Amino acid sequence: MAAVTQALLQHPAAFNTQQQKPRLSGARSNTISVPANKFSAKKSSKKQQRIFAQQLDSHSLQPESRPGDSCACLAATITAPELVEVEKVDYNEMANNLIHASPLEIMDKALSMFGNDIAIAFSGAEDVVLIEYARLTGRPFRVFSLDTGRLNPETYQLFAEVEKHYNIHIEYTFPEAVEVQALVRSKGLFSFYEDGHQECCSIRKVKPLKRALKGLRAWITGQRRDQSPGTRATVPTVQVDPSFEGLEGGVGSLVKWNPLANVTCDVVWKFLRTMDVPVNALHHKGYVSIGCEPCTRPVLPGQHEREGRWWWEDSKAKECGLHKGNIEISGDNKNSVHAANGAGDLFSNENVLRLTREGIERLASLKERKEAWLVVLYAPWCQFCQAMEASYDEVAYNLKAHGIKVAKFRADGEHKSFCQQHLQLGTFPTILLFPKNSSKAIKYPSEKRDVDSLLAFAKTLQ
Ligand code: SF4
Helix, strand or coil, X not given: CHHHHHHHHCCCCCCCCCCCCCCCCCCCCCEEECCCCHHHHCCCCHHHHHHHHHHCCCCCCCCCCCCXXXXXXXXXXXXXXXXXXXXXXXXXXXXXXXXXXXXXXHHHHHHHHHHHHEEEECCCCCCHHHHHHHHHHCCCCCEEEECCCCECHHHHHHHHHHHHHHCCCCEEECCCHHHHHHHHHHHCCCHHHHHCCHHHHHHHHHHHHHHHHCCCCEEECCCCCCCCCCCCCCCCCEEXXXXXXXXXXXXXXXXXXXXXXXXXXXXXHHHHHHHCCCCCHHHHHCCCCCCEHHHECCCCCCCCHHHHECCCXXXXXXXXXXXXXXXXXXXCCCCCCCCXXXXXXXXXXXXXXXXXXXXXXXXXXXXXXXXCEXXXXXXXXXXXXXXXXXXXXXXXXXXXXXXXXXXXXXXXXXXXXXXXXXXXXXXXXXXXXXXXXXXXXXXXXXXXXCHXXXXXXXXXXX
């Protein structure tokens, strides 16, 4: 028994020999293999490993300890005692117990429980803070990242700086070349602007993530409750992953740790500045939440950070699939799209006519119109539609005197695909002019939606 315990304490990946004293509950002298890495682990008695790991206690933190390694290559194979069945961990209860815990405490708990079977998901943004917390625990840790092939140069530079700063190797995961090739060849490089980001994210992010997680029993994310009012408001500090499977397969085989759940963006940034760690250069250019280059843009002061991601889509559902368990669909009407943040309808001015589906179909099918129509295809949750409401109302008032009808058609939800196929809908808002004496609609080509620009468009083309 003493020899076995000694052997366990010498395992460099799973246990910090300076800090942890495993408590063995009813251990007998039979042996099991402790995984040398994620590939060999599957052959071991994983249930026993889990039980053993869960019995480890986290003690004092040692900020002065050596920086952690991303230790994918550890190759020790040692023996451990067979362990008797112990109580299953109740992660809901643990999350409640950790509700006021600091990120450092949560990180230490996570690393102490899962050793080499847990890894930090690093996106190349401010979640470098996770790596700093892991370092401060003094425990070994692993870091993995998804290289979608569409990241900003600044993000790749940060990866290199982080590897150097922490003396670690990030475990990169890549999409399947065949799938990327098929998508790009059939739909082009920017299909996500036309038909949503899900397909591309699925190929470039979600599937590679699934592969990476199948080699782990737990992962650590940088999710915070304040990141997205729609999707992350209830993120717990720890949970059984609601979406993905871990090493052992099946529901409940993966645990997700969110050490930053309790803290705000402001606190994270103060900590990053204090600790003087590498950060993505894009943060100095107004970017807050950073993802792939074509799908991320800077936000203005006062704008929510997620507004810089997939800005052409419903702000309430901005998850790329990595944290899709955060998205709840209301049970009573799963197919409809609701206005986010309680937003009401737009363009309710008396000068703006509201078209029904039948009405816009008829307008689009007329060979010759007696008068020109200006129509906005909109969604009330869209921030860009909201932003142009005042100018569109003014345009409607002005064009009334010129005999041009001004109308609106709500084009999200069940009407979206019709509008995409027949009315040139790309992103919201799409503005169309149906000239008189013509069968074709002309799409407003600019993102400038001020009164003068819209009036010039309508008056010159009517
Ligand atoms: S964020 Fe954009 S480019 Fe990146 S995987 Fe998703 S849709 Fe594709």
